[in-house]
Amino acid sequence: xxxxxxxxxxxxxVDDNACNGCGLCVKDxxxxxxxLRESLSVPIHPENCMGCLSCHEICPAQALEHKGIYPxxxxxxxxxxxxxLNRVI
Amino acid sequence: MTDGTIEKMKGAFSTDLVYRSEDVPLxxxxxxxxxxxxxxxxxxxxxLIIRSLEEVAGRGANAVTYRAGRKYGHExxxxxEKIENIEEALKELSDILRGQFTFEIWKPAxxxxxxxxxxxxxxxxxxxxxxxxxxxxxxxxxxxxxPLCQTLYGYVVGAIEEITGKKAKLEIVHTxxxxxxxxxxxQ
Numbered sequence: 290x291x292x293x294x295x296x297x298x299x300x301x302x303v304d305d306n307a308c309n310g311c312g313l314c315v316k317d318x319x320x321x322x323x324x325l326r327e328s329l330s331v332p333i334h335p336e337n338c339m340g341c342l343s344c345h346e347i348c349p350a351q352a353l354e355h356k357g358i359y360p361x362x363x364x365x366x367x368x369x370x371x372x373x374l375n376r377v378i
Numbered sequence: 379m380t381d382g383t384i385e386k387m388k389g390a391f392s393t394d395l396v397y398r399s400e401d402v403p404l405x406x407x408x409x410x411x412x413x414x415x416x417x418x419x420x421x422x423x424x425x426l427i428i429r430s431l432e433e434v435a436g437r438g439a440n441a442v443t444y445r446a447g448r449k450y451g452h453e454x455x456x457x458x459e460k461i462e463n464i465e466e467a468l469k470e471l472s473d474i475l476r477g478q479f480t481f482e483i484w485k486p487a488x489x490x491x492x493x494x495x496x497x498x499x500x501x502x503x504x505x506x507x508x509x510x511x512x513x514x515x516x517x518x519x520x521x522x523x524x525p526l527c528q529t530l531y532g533y534v535v536g537a538i539e540e541i542t543g544k545k546a547k548l549e550i551v552h553t554x555x556x557x558x559x560x561x562x563x564x565q
Binding site for chain 2: 319320334336337339340341342343345346358359360361362363364365366367368
């Protein structure tokens with residue numbers, strides 16, 4: 290399911306097969322972007338999305354995808370852990 | 379530890395460089411790209427200071443960090459042009475904060491203006507994207523919205539007060555892993 294944000298390129302995609310209808314994204318979103326319809330999360334107001342990506346963090350099924358979000362800088366991954374992971378990968 | 383090990387460690391700090399007074403470096407040495415370890419060390423230290431402050435001072439920690447941020451905001455913004463228009467002031471603030479914080483003025487789709495009037499108060503929504511506070515907190519596994527965030531509120535409020543000469547207040551609306559929504563209340 291894709292909802293397009295008017296006037297910009299942001300798209301929110303909810304994977305219907307993965308979404309378990311827990312409603313956590315509905316409760317967490319401060320801008321009420323999502324609504325539960327027939328036990329599935331539907332982005333009814335994607336134009337209000339400010340790209341905090343809290344819904345990504347909270348979704349247990351990892352069913353959400355945002356396209357066109359500004360990715361903020363992330364220096365918070367421990368570089369030692371990264372080095373170790375890179376070695377393993 | 380053997381003498382050999384100590385000598386080896388000391389060797390890393392001995393150079394043949396001759397330093398004269400005029401040689402004091404005016405640029406960042408080493409190159410910022412090589413400072414990742416230093417940055418992570420600072421983030422860790424900052425996180426621990428804030429955690430300890432919370433343990434010792436409890437809710438008083440917020441007042442301390444807010445005050446520190448506010449002083450910093452006044453200090454940084456005092457060299458900038460004084461503007462009364464709040465939107466222009468925010469543009470100037472974004473120049474001041476560049477490199478540490480980036481933010482955009484934001485409004486819900488149903489609002490016609492960025493300056494919103496509701497229940498007798500006037501405010502502007504700000505979405506903070508890049509934020510050193512968020513990076514530090516998440517680096518250390520600490521919750522967002524605590525005393526370290528108060529530093530940022532103080533910083534923004536101090537800078538806005540300095541630029542516009544008006545009293546301001548910043549309220550947290552939502553914190554997220556990629557952006558945070560804040561409300562700048564103009565008094």
